[in-house]
Amino acid sequence: MSNNQLKTIFNQEVITDLAQRITTVLPSFESIGFEQDANQNLDNLELKQRSTQICTALISYLPSEFEKAASILIQAMGEDDKSGGIEGYNGFRFMPFLDFVAVRGLDNPEIALDSLEKMTLHFSGEFAIRPFILKHPDITLPRLMKWTSYQDWRVRRLASEGSRPRLPWGTQLKPFIENPSFVIEILHQLYNDSNLVVRRSVANNLNDIAKDNPADAVETAQSWWDCGDETARWTVRHALRSLVKQGNKQALSILGFIGGDNIRVENFQFQSSVVMIGEELNFFCNLVSEELGKVHLVVDYILHRVLANGKLSKKVFKLKQIELSPGEKITLSVKHKFKQLSTRTYYPGIHNIELIVNGRSIGKYDFELIENLGLQQGLKLIIAKVSI
Numbered sequence: 001m002s003n004n005q006l007k008t009i010f011n012q013e014v015i016t017d018l019a020q021r022i023t024t025v026l027p028s029f030e031s032i033g034f035e036q037d038a039n040q041n042l043d044n045l046e047l048k049q050r051s052t053q054i055c056t057a058l059i060s061y062l063p064s065e066f067e068k069a070a071s072i073l074i075q076a077m078g079e080d081d082k083s084g085g086i087e088g089y090n091g092f093r094f095m096p097f098l099d100f101v102a103v104r105g106l107d108n109p110e111i112a113l114d115s116l117e118k119m120t121l122h123f124s125g126e127f128a129i130r131p132f133i134l135k136h137p138d139i140t141l142p143r144l145m146k147w148t149s150y151q152d153w154r155v156r157r158l159a160s161e162g163s164r165p166r167l168p169w170g171t172q173l174k175p176f177i178e179n180p181s182f183v184i185e186i187l188h189q190l191y192n193d194s195n196l197v198v199r200r201s202v203a204n205n206l207n208d209i210a211k212d213n214p215a216d217a218v219e220t221a222q223s224w225w226d227c228g229d230e231t232a233r234w235t236v237r238h239a240l241r242s243l244v245k246q247g248n249k250q251a252l253s254i255l256g257f258i259g260g261d262n263i264r265v266e267n268f269q270f271q272s273s274v275v276m277i278g279e280e281l282n283f284f285c286n287l288v289s290e291e292l293g294k295v296h297l298v299v300d301y302i303l304h305r306v307l308a309n310g311k312l313s314k315k316v317f318k319l320k321q322i323e324l325s326p327g328e329k330i331t332l333s334v335k336h337k338f339k340q341l342s343t344r345t346y347y348p349g350i351h352n353i354e355l356i357v358n359g360r361s362i363g364k365y366d367f368e369l370i371e372n373l374g375l376q377q378g379l380k381l382i383i384a385k386v387s388i
Contacts, residue, residue, distance in 0.1 A: 010050035021076035054096035098128035148189035203238035247359020260358035289324035306349030
């Protein structure tokens with residue numbers, strides 16, 4: 001679901017549903033005024049802005065006593081459907097409830113944390129808990145550690161996801177960026193958790209840590225790998241993905257990607273060295289091993305693309321994991337589509353593909369990306385360039 005679609009989760013129907021839920025618990029709730037305030041100019045607001053506006057309306061119409069207001073919201077969430085808002089998007093409707101706790105409960109941290117513990121069963125509380133980590137670390141950090149042994153996996157996940165230093169959409173936790181030691185203590189309790197969703201959160205957290213503290217991340221991953229548990233090793237593989245893309249030798253070594261210095265590229269070819277934006281670039285080549293023994297390789301490619309200012313930006317794309325014996329040859333074939341995305345815009349110019357084996361560059365090859373001028377003009381331009 002795109003961001004534009006996601007923001008429409010907060011619409012008039014959902015706001016009416018929230019009002020009805022609250023009115024069931026608090027019959028005196030001024031639902032008409034709440035709905036008017038929550039719906040104001042909604043179409044022009046993005047997802048988090050919509051949630052904030054609904055939260056502001058809740059502050060205006062719920063009791064001023066925080067504990068009482070939080071209790072009303074918890075009851076209004078209804079029965080536990082066992083999803084925790086992780087799968088699908090129904091849980092998002094409760095995002096303003098957790099925002100309410102983050103805003104109104106900041107001066108009542110104990111009650112607020114109790115509330116988030118209950119609310120995270122309906123919608124994950126990793127965004128709402130971050131203000132408490134920053135303002136009340138003495139109260140919040142012990143609670144996070146306690147949650148790592150909680151029976152319900154959704155609360156355990158909150159301990160990991162809530163402490164991620166660079167959580168997407170969330171406030172950065174700069175103290176943990178500077179010193180991730182406490183977060184690593186949290187992750188040590190959860191890296192081989194019985195629940196895959198928790199383990200995925202742990203892996204994403206360690207991947208966050210690796211962006212600022214790669215040595216700490218590698219040391220942690222090595223200790224998990226050495227335990228020999230396949231569940232833990234899944235977590236390690238997922239956690240080291242960014243370091244592997246960066247060619248970090250220690251990360252590659254943990255995963256068994258050792259050697260590869262004597263891998264040769266043979267017969268690299270583009271189907272066409274001129275490609276129109278919106279079309280596919282097809283290329284293939286052979287990799288030949290001149291190693292003395294069998295090697296385990298991770299093969300990626302980097303797209304070096306031209307930006308609007310003429311500079312080059314690079315992005316790593318995963319290609320293949322292979323084993324090669326001495327003298328063995330393997331053929332690689334790749335299709336890369338140059339579709340314009342909201343997160344990646346393509347511009348005409350000379351681009352290149354760089355092949356990476358176990359973090360080492362083994363070849364860089366240029367091609368030209370051109371504007372899509374329509375079928376006839378585009379074909380004529382390609383034929384002209386190939387003929388030169």
